Amino acid sequence: MTTTATPLQTREPAQDAPVGPLATWLSDGWTVTWRNLLKLRRNPEMLGFAVLQPIMFVLLFSQVYGGSIQIDGGDYTDYLMAGIFGQTVLFGSTFSGYQMAQDLKEGLIDRFRTLPMHTSAVLVGRTNADLVLNTISMVIMMLTGAVVGWRYTNGTLQFLAGVALLLLFSYAFSWVMALLGIMVRSPEVINNAAFMVLFPLTFISNAFVQASRLPGPLEFIANWNPVSALVQAARELFGNTGTVPPADTFPMQHPVLTVIGGSIVMLAVFVPLAVSRFRHVSSR
Template sequence: MSSTLAEAVSDSVVITKRNLIKVKRVPDLIVFATLSPIMFVVLFRYIFGGAINLPPGISYAEFLLPGIFAQTVVFGSTVTGASIAEDLQKGLIDRFRSLPMSRSAVLIGRTVADLGLNVISITVMALTGYAVGWRINSSIAEAIGGFLVLLVFAFAISWLMALVGLLVRTPEVVNNASFIVIFPLTFASNAFVPLESFPAPLRAFAEWNPVSTVVQAARELFGNVPAGAPVPDVWSLQNPALYTVLWTVVILVVFVPLAVRAYLRTASR
């Protein structure tokens, strides 16, 4: 059944609402979505805070929080794949298939709803970060830009995870597969320690790792880079917002069609 753009948007809104209502009725999702960020902020702040040497003029809290933001929203995007795999297991995808609705609405509704969960996580982390010493030292517009960079990148990763969920079909495998990919990306970055401490090969990887540029862009937009700090000597970290946007566009261009195609093949079985 063909559908117009307006119908696709309307159907996506309905599916988004359905997923958000599910979150409301399963409070465990909200509990863990809020407790995990608090735990990460507090533990990293006070465990690594005294061990990391930073340039003068910046506290570890201000260095850390953009990295924790990036780690949490990227890991949070795995919820998309696990939720889709769970819907496949329970037969909900077959029910959606029987309805006169846009085929892309299920995936759009899922990724947009999970974007809402990331907004909740970032809000909780920001409040916790403020309590442990993090501050925004830029304008309101720049701060909003910092949060948008984080959320837009996480939205793109959600589409990658949606494809994984459609291919592997079980939430447990989605979690294991995503951990193998996302864990090294987040920790082999500038999220928690300066890149100067990395061995040369790992540093080269980290400098072009999109997670590093997401973190760097957020730090700059939040005003968490001290005045007089050395300018990075690689293009990606000199232009972190642009590099992140380029990665976001590439991920969406590649994985949105692949995920929709995988959904159509799955729904046709």
């Protein structure tokens, strides 16, 4: 026990040590991202769930409802996929809240907050890692979709734009959930509450059926639902809308604009809120 408190021999920074606010911020963000990804790899059941659930949804919906749900001028499997992508990134983002609450409960947030790191890097690392997770689930879903016959029809560029849009939305929504995670503090409550809110939100939308086939009040909600805008935007970029005309509401007429604008607003509001809230949070 003699070496523990011997001062580090040299006090000038090591050659590869980050210097300056930007370099240290990037380094901190990367370090926390690395830690979160490592945790994900060490818990294959978390990754497995994130991957298997979307596969299950693709197969169940396309095979069970595929024969009974008609889409005007199109194929249900094609129509469905954007809906499932939207649903999956939405639910995937709740992981950010769950994990923040979990880290807080386990005392890791307190550890981070006693270190001279950039505190915002904890949130950046969280949302980055969850973006990686969402990207992985998305790739798996697309492959599964391809197997059951899904094809995009608007060219690769539009397709990639659709994917990017879904991921942008999921990243922005991760910040909302991360803030909720440090406010609510209970991983279980986050999970259950997210389910209670997001499940109806995805079902009362155009994700799985044409909004025009919903009963009046629900159709109205669906046509203003941000989830509908996300799904509609991806669906249009993938060329999977069939001949279903977009409803006469702003989010449905301009879904891409709505999603980009909505994501920017979410980031502009929730990034500073989460960061400032994080500076004062501590386990009880």
